[in-house]
Amino acid sequence: MHLSRIVVSAAALLSCVGAFAVDAAAAKALATKSACLACHAADKKIVGPAYKDVAAKHKGQADAVAVVAARIKSGGSGLYGAVPMPPQATLKDDELKLLAEWVLAGAPDK
Secondary structure (H helix, E strand, O other): OHHHHHHHHHHHHHHHOOOOOOOHHHHHHHHHHOOHHHOEOOOOEOOOOOHHHHHHHOOOOOOHHHHHHHHHHHOEOOOOOOOOEOOOOOOOHHHHHHHHHHHHOOOOOO
């Protein structure tokens, strides 16, 4: 009886954890190195949209990581306004995925 309650409690706790398990420190360092934070912040629009707004726009989208990673790589404008985002074409696929997961998780500090 007690074991089943523990399992149910553990499952409930895990379901509350963010959808993306991300190395926040590595992602933030990469975002800093790539100058992303010059135009973006986690919770407010600077030049580009807040990361929380990007996450909200793609919430529930099955291919969100791939879509956001591709957008980071190619840059562009139009989704959030006329100001273009420069491409990050030199980033490797795993770096693009890390940034995309971090953005979709709301750009956590930890």
